[in-house]
Amino acid sequence: MPLNPDAAITVTAFDWVPDFARGLVRDLRVRWALEEAGLDYRDEYLPQGTQKLPRHRRRQPFGQLPTYEDGAVTLFESGAIALHIADQAPALLPEGDNARARAAQWVIAALNTVEPPLGDWSMATLFEADKPWSAPRKPAIRERIDERLGELSARLGDDEWLEGRFCVGDLTMIAVLQLVSGELADLLERYPNLAAYRARGEARPAYRRALEDQMAGFTGAPPAEWAAAQQEEEIA
Numbered sequence: 001m002p003l004n005p006d007a008a009i010t011v012t013a014f015d016w017v018p019d020f021a022r023g024l025v026r027d028l029r030v031r032w033a034l035e036e037a038g039l040d041y042r043d044e045y046l047p048q049g050t051q052k053l054p055r056h057r058r059r060q061p062f063g064q065l066p067t068y069e070d071g072a073v074t075l076f077e078s079g080a081i082a083l084h085i086a087d088q089a090p091a092l093l094p095e096g097d098n099a100r101a102r103a104a105q106w107v108i109a110a111l112n113t114v115e116p117p118l119g120d121w122s123m124a125t126l127f128e129a130d131k132p133w134s135a136p137r138k139p140a141i142r143e144r145i146d147e148r149l150g151e152l153s154a155r156l157g158d159d160e161w162l163e164g165r166f167c168v169g170d171l172t173m174i175a176v177l178q179l180v181s182g183e184l185a186d187l188l189e190r191y192p193n194l195a196a197y198r199a200r201g202e203a204r205p206a207y208r209r210a211l212e213d214q215m216a217g218f219t220g221a222p223p224a225e226w227a228a229a230q231q232e233e234e235i236a
Contacts, residue, residue, distance in 0.1 A: 011030050015045035038089070061076075092167055093167055114149075114152060156194065157193065
């Protein structure tokens with residue numbers, strides 16, 4: 001849906017990230033939930049580095065993005081925000097008894113069980129790739145990722161969604177599965193039901209709108225230190 005500058009809901013997002021991070025920054029998860037819920041929102045774009053300043057830390061004590069504000073509550077952590085949005089949109093919860101609890105278990109599983117080894121992989125291959133301990137860690141990290149994917153694949157089986165119909169748990173899990181890319185792509189290929197599951201999520205109109213909105217917001221310039229490092233790399 002078109003973004004409304006007068007909307008009550010505000011989501012913080014970066015105005016620039018490196019190419020490899022585009023489509024993966026966690027404000028996409030919040031945008032997707034809002035699109036599924038049919039809730040209008042507006043963006044507050046932050047240049048890289050300003051998320052660590054006092055004004056933003058009052059919203060997010062760890063200096064991260066995204067945050068969510070709606071006039072009644074200010075929230076951080078994409079999982080907590082997505083669950084709050086689901087509370088306002090029954091379509092984001094499964095059918096049946098204890099719907100919110102069942103959805104919440106999958107949000108938490110995505111973030112606390114499936115995502116951590118993927119974060120370890122990012123540290124070893126991107127952010128600490130030059131450290132002597134990173135390369136030796138990669139085989140063990142891949143093994144942990146493969147184990148988690150195998151367990152998730154076994155649970156999903158031939159089902160379309162985790163709890164009968166698409167819910168906020170699927171949204172969060174699919175967003176995490178998007179991190180299985182690049183050197184890890186072969187791991188997802190081992191589990192065709194997970195690859196199809198991720199593709200079903202990415203084909204949803206709400207996801208497509210959320211992705212388009214995120215990509216349209218990357219209009220800022222890279223920080224000076226990033227640009228200098230890239231120039232150094234090109235010269236080398």
